[in-house]
Amino acid sequence: MSARRRLGARWRRRRPLRTRLAVAAAAAVALVAVGVCVAAFLVIRFKLYQQLDQNLAQSATLIAQQRHDSEPGVVTGECRFLGAPACSQIVPADADADPSEPYLLPVSSATRRVASGQLAPYYTNFTLHGKPARMFTTSYGKGEAVQVALRADIADRGVRQTAYLLSAVGGVGILLSALGGYWVSRTGLAPVARLTATAERIAATRDARHRIELPPGPPGREDEVTRLATSFNTMLAELEESVTARRRLVADASHELRTPLTALRTNAELLARADRLTDAQRDRASGALTRQLREVTGMVNDLIELARDEEPQPLLEEVRLAPLVAHGVDAARGHWPQVPFTIQVAPDASELNIPGVPARLSRLLTNLLDNAAKFSPPGTPVEVTLTRTALTVRDHGPGIAPEDLPYVFDRFYRAEKARALPGSGLGLAMARQIAHAHGAELTAEAAPGGGAQFKLTLPT
Template sequence: MALAATAAVAFVALGVCTAAFFVVRGQLYQQLDLSLTQSARLAAQGERDAAPGTLAGQCRYLAAPACAEVVPADPARDPAAPYLLPVTGAARAVAAGRHAPYYTDITVAGHPARMLTTDYAKGRALQVALRSDTVQDGIRQAAHRLVLVGAAGVLLAAALGYWVSRTGLAPVTRLTAMAERIAATRDARLRIELPPPGREDELTRLAGSFNTMLGELEQSVTAQRRLVADASHELRTPLTALRTNAELLARADRLTPGQRDRAQAALGRQLREVTGLVNDLIELARDEEPRPLLEQVRLGPLVESCVQAARTHWPAVPFTVRCTGEVVLAGVPARLTRLLANLLDNAAKFSPPGRPVEVELTPAALTVRDHGPGIAPEDLPYVFDRFYRASTARALPGSGLGLAMARQIARAHGAELHAEAAPGGGALFRLVLGGREGAEREGGGSGGDGAARGE
């Protein structure tokens, strides 16, 4: 920016100085030409019918009378004495009336001079000359001073441009330093200091956007660390059990057939639990939206299929389905199936034997209700959190990831999942279709980010 400002000022200074030089030069020559005109008028008044030849032979500095001579149109009428000023064919033409008066630069006795050739009388022309030393000296001094002024202006512009650039780009410098510091320390809690309100500009908005990005990065890193910590905690127990059973089976020759069968069954069950937990973690760690795989999914048949699978998995729990209207949602069938399966499994897990799980699909929402113990008010705000399990659910199978995964899938499909206490007892999960704005309208009493018991 400093170089650009300097170049721009240098270009302008060059143009201004050049224009000023020609203006000064023109003014000085105009003054000299006015003196020549006055000298010619004085010479013509003094010698109205002078014969060809020299009238005044001394060239003075801008003074009258100046060097003056009369030139005839016919060279045959020239005097015997040589002319002091040069006589050209143009001067003869002025004397003959065929050429307009004109100015020309000449040299007289080794000195620069300016000469005016004008008409004098019939068949004669008058030539008047004045020395132009002072004019040329003035032009050289003006050029020298203009060069100095222009150079000083360019240097001043360079200094001011550098200062303005450093001052104006200070937020960028701070942003760069902060980015380098974050890259070195990996501390996303750092922020760029912003000026007080009312002094916002483009760079301030850039710094504000950078701080917003750092806030999002900090939240992402915090969530990642929390996920890793929670996953490590949840995996420690099943992995320890797996190791114990594996070591026990390694000494199978010391076990009875019944003990060996129980250890093998426990090992297989624990492997399935760890596999499911790892798959859930992988699913939760996916941040990308399912847009590349979107297709129009008819929710009615998908709900029927998921309920049929739940009946097979929970034979002691009756399921009722009610669909009103055709509902089509743009999404990924596999992930929507996972969402519905998690909701149905969570409801069936807490449903007493013989009491139904009621599933209802409308164009506005999908609801899943059970008739179990319901949702404790103190658990409601936390059940969609990862690995959260209410005290009443800790003895039941599950990892606490099912509902968290269900909400993530719902939000990826532009829907919102809420949980609430069902009228008359039990828990009710409401999947509001059509985005989070619709969720705020349709999901009254859902408890915000809270949810149910956790799978």
């Protein structure tokens, strides 16, 4: 890369986008304005001299017709005054045949070559008596050339005035192009500037509640920058929701962990003075400590699982639901021997497969079964039904109160009736998160005849 290219690339990197856009727009418009002015100058200059050349050609033709037998030398005029008749002279190809009187018009080797037929007729500009003039040289008879000249003051003055006028127009055009480029960059990049300011404000304050103001307009006709701002607002909304959820999770987790950690510290301090305890007291404290450690470990594991927003894609595979449900029900029977579990699989669901992570789907089913068994009175069944479109887990317990129904899937939420039962209030929240990660929908409702019913609507 040359030094000029490196310098240009460094300039582009160091200049803001608005400046670069203004310079590019101004340069494009200025280039067009200068091009138009140059083209207009060339056309006007060509037309002015074309008219003068036609007069010279007509004068040369008249001389050739009227003075066919004229001798070499000056024929007419001196061209001292503007508008005077054309001055003309005849020049032989051989310099030895020149007349004794000097020529009025300049004679060169090209003139001799035109006279001898070696060179085509031509036009030339020269100065005569201190004034601009234009001359036409063409062949005349055998071995002679005729030169015709006219004062070119008008054409020369017209060309000069045209150059001055178009230069002024071009300068004004460049100035207007600079102003237009600045206006275009300022207007066109205004949404981008607002987007940048919002992003910088969020980075400085770490507050995702800011939004970019969108210009009013009919939907479906937004420009690219407006669509970008809309997408950025959507991203900010998702970020705000995620940040709020994380803060709520941390706050809830710190609140829920405070009590078991306090109990753990109390039992640990009690066991530190084991020499003062009886064997029964020491065993009771050790058992409580072990149970609390298990509960805290389970809660931490649940929090880690809830912190995952989606399932890892490399672990997805085709999962047969019927065997997975049967295995989960068998495991629940071992954990809850006092609760009978029934399972019913529709004929068209026996070979049902869905893409997912088997371990995560098993965890979802286990959470639903544990929740149903926890609220079921001893001896009342928990019914599991699998169809082509849904998996349903129903218990015959006290059910869900209408005021608790909107919150059963919230983290750490525990209904008043469930606060005395073991658990952290994370199982159903985790089950819904796993369901959403697999494209399914988990809902809760009061079951007909009493109890609660959880329905997992499978993805189609």
